[in-house]
Amino acid sequence: MTTGSHRTDWEQIARSPEFRALMKRKRRFMIGSVVFFSLYYFALPILTGYFRFLNTPVFGSMNGAYLFALSQFFMAWVLAFLYIRHANRMDRLIEEMICKRKEKAS
Amino acid sequence: MNTMAFTLFAVIVLLTLGITYWASKRTQTTTDFYAAGRSISGWQNGIAISGDYMSAASFLGIAGLIALNGFDGFLYSVGWLVAYLVVLIVVAEPLRNSGRYTLADMLAYRLKAKPVRSAAALSTMAISTFYMIAQLVGAGGIIKLLLGLQYEVSIILIGVLMILYVAFGGMLATTWVQIVKAVLLMTGTILLSLLVLGHFGFSVVEMFNQVSAKYGQSFLEPGKLYKNPLDNLSLGLALLAGTAGLPHILIRFYTVPNAKEARISVAWAMVIIGFFYIMTTFLGFGAALLVGQEKIMAADKAGNMAAPLLAEALGGNFFLAFISAVAFATILAVVAGLVISAAGAFAHDFYSNVLRGGQATEREQMRVAKWASIGVGVVSIILALIAKEQNVAFLVALAFAVAASANLPVIVFSLFWKRFNTAGAVTGILTGLISSILLVLVSPNLMEPDQALFPLKNPAILSVPLGMLGAVLGTLLSREPEAERKFTELYVRSQTGIGAE
Secondary structure (H helix, E strand, C coil), rough: CCCCCCCCCHHHHCCHHHHHHHHHHHHHHHHHHHHHHHHHHHHHHHHHHHHHHHCEEECCCCHHHHHHCCCCCCCHHHHHHHHHHHHHHHHHHHHHHHHHHHHHHH | CCHHHHHHHHHHHHHHHHHHHHHCCCCCHHHHHHHHCCCCHHHHHHHHHHHHHCHHHHHHHHHHHHHCCCHHHHHHHHHHHHHHHHHHHHHHHHHHHHCCHHHHHHHHHHHHHHHHHHHHHHCCCHHHHHHHHHHHHHHEEEEHHHCCCCCHHHHHHHHHHHHHHHHHHHHHHHHHHHHHHHHHHHHHHHHHHHHHHHHHHCCHHHHHHHHHHHCCCCCCCCCCCCCCCCHHHHHHHHHHHHHHHHCCCCCHHHHHHHHHHHHHHHHHHHHHHHHHHHHHHHHHHHHHHHHHHHHHHHHHCCCCHHHHHHHHHHHHHHHHHHHHCCCCHHHHHHHHHHHHHHHHHHHHHHHHHHHHHCCHHHHHHHHHHHHHHHHHHHHHHHHHHHCCCCCCCCCHHHHHHHHEEEEEEHHHHHHHCCCCCCCHHHHHHHHHHHHHHHHHHCCCCCCCCCCCCCCCCHHHHHHHHHHHHHHHHHHHHCCCCCHHHHHHHHHHHHHHHCCCC
């Protein structure tokens, strides 16, 4: 990690193929997951607010509305798990990128 | 008067003061004060985030809402967890990589420091104050119910304690108070849930069947609390986008050593917060069945006593005292987190960087930080004393709406939009802040429902687009080559962690 007197050429990093490939993957995951969880999340107030079909009992008196609300928790946990796996991969790419730059510099 | 409850309260006060004394010896520099010396590990910070987030409003309030309104009460719980996906995936790591103590640090990285810091300090102080008044007024009422202490006495007691934690122990004491509180709250909630489920042969379905038998199947269906689905959507948006703009949550990411630990802390927080909010159904339905709505309403119309009464019904006086003490610890931790976030905005952003132009010495900065905490605390106590008997529940919704409309768009644009500039940030924060407040002033929260100019209780559905529009227009109407030039540096730093402090 470099700071202070040691000047880092940010433009050069930003233009490097490694960084661009990294950002392409990061951005794809980010946009994809934000779109997905927003749709899934807002489906709950929309489907419970404007429609009645989720009121059908599924297990005893437990109805679809409660099960769908509960599924939001599991959706959040699964997506968080997938993100962490993805982010750990990105960490390795970043490390490789930094190592490569150091080798070049020395 | 309940001696058992008093004893447990006293134990919590002594424990937290002990933590503060220990932390005060380790708080020497501004990094110690604002960011606990970046010494908190990922899982510790995760528990502290949960502690910061699970307020008395969610513990007592949601249990009561579910007990009295059934399904609709649970909708809050869902939003409060899913919102952490925005924190995790979009905000936490870049923010950790590019800031030091406050939200404004990241913005000032590529934008003009003085205007941006002033605007961000304003929105941070507004959010923290709204949230704080709501917590304190609620706390006064709750302690009165639990212990029979006078409202004024409760407010001053809590106020003095929160000032002591923050002014002397800084972020380190605040963090550990939150960790202790989160552990107590989870223990209490798990115990209550197990006892409730035990009554129904550990079958959730059986519990639902009995709820349906006692209160009718419609109690388990949506629509009892929110008649207008748009209200629900607007609230949902405020929770989803607001959490990632709450300053007292965001500053927690500066207490960990790096972005990876920030990520781990959100993951821990999501596990804890998720389990907690799922258990709110057991508390709520448990209270509705085992205590009964009439008794809950008799104790407090809003339903805040549902969880304590449930504890009394299941475990007698000791369990009631324990749950009351947990609620007390919960309030203390949340208000301490709010004080340090507001004090940081005032002392670090406004005083040190705007008034003193970043020239203040370390000693001066520390002194101002401590005095700012005392000032914020005293002002909050006075406001809470004035707001006695007022219905302030809408203030939490307002805090989330301001965070969603004023902060989140500006954070996201700053991190990802090269063209974004100072004018955009300032107009974005101000339009988000002002439109949220104005819309709430003319909403059913403060006007007669049939006369309200704005029909929804939460303004987010309109104020978030307005905040974004303000940021976009402000940006497009001015040019700032310096901000564009520095974008690349911020972008690489925030996304890779190169050069992070």
